[in-house]
Amino acid sequence: MWDRKQGGTTVAKINRIRTFAMALIFIGIFIMYIAIFVFSDSPILMSIAMIIGFLSVISSSLVYLWIGMKSTQTLQVICPNCEKQTKILGRVDACMHCDEPLTLDPKLEGKELDARYNRKNFQQ
Numbered sequence: 330m331w332d333r334k335q336g337g338t339t340v341a342k343i344n345r346i347r348t349f350a351m352a353l354i355f356i357g358i359f360i361m362y363i364a365i366f367v368f369s370d371s372p373i374l375m376s377i378a379m380i381i382g383f384l385s386v387i388s389s390s391l392v393y394l395w396i397g398m399k400s401t402q403t404l405q406v407i408c409p410n411c412e413k414q415t416k417i418l419g420r421v422d423a424c425m426h427c428d429e430p431l432t433l434d435p436k437l438e439g440k441e442l443d444a445r446y447n448r449k450n451f452q453q
């Protein structure tokens with residue numbers, strides 16, 4: 330999940346899941362749009378595309394629901410960098426506003442953040 334080592338910027342997990350859910354909605358609408366305007370001559374293709382598009386939108390709603398449930402398990406903290414309230418999901422996460430890396434574990438403070446720290450059985 331942590332992509333800093335791959336050269337990307339750090340993004341809070343909840344923000345990333347929201348982006349994914351948002352993308353699913355657009356993909357679903359796009360597929361349904363194609364179903365209506367491209368496959369209008371073929372009822373079978375149109376039905377299949379409509380079902381895929383519909384399922385995409387439905388799964389997006391489920392992802393949103395899941396984020397909502399996950400959000401209740403997060404810890405609310407004040408970001409030391411931008412001083413706004415943010416949420417931490419797991420042991421290591423990034424600030425939702427400024428993407429400052431945050432950790433709950435004092436042992437990891439100042440260390441290079443790594444997705445491995447989110448695994449419970451990680452041996453240092």
Ligand SMILES: [Zn+2]
Nearest residue numbers: 408411424427
């Ligand atoms: Zn921040």
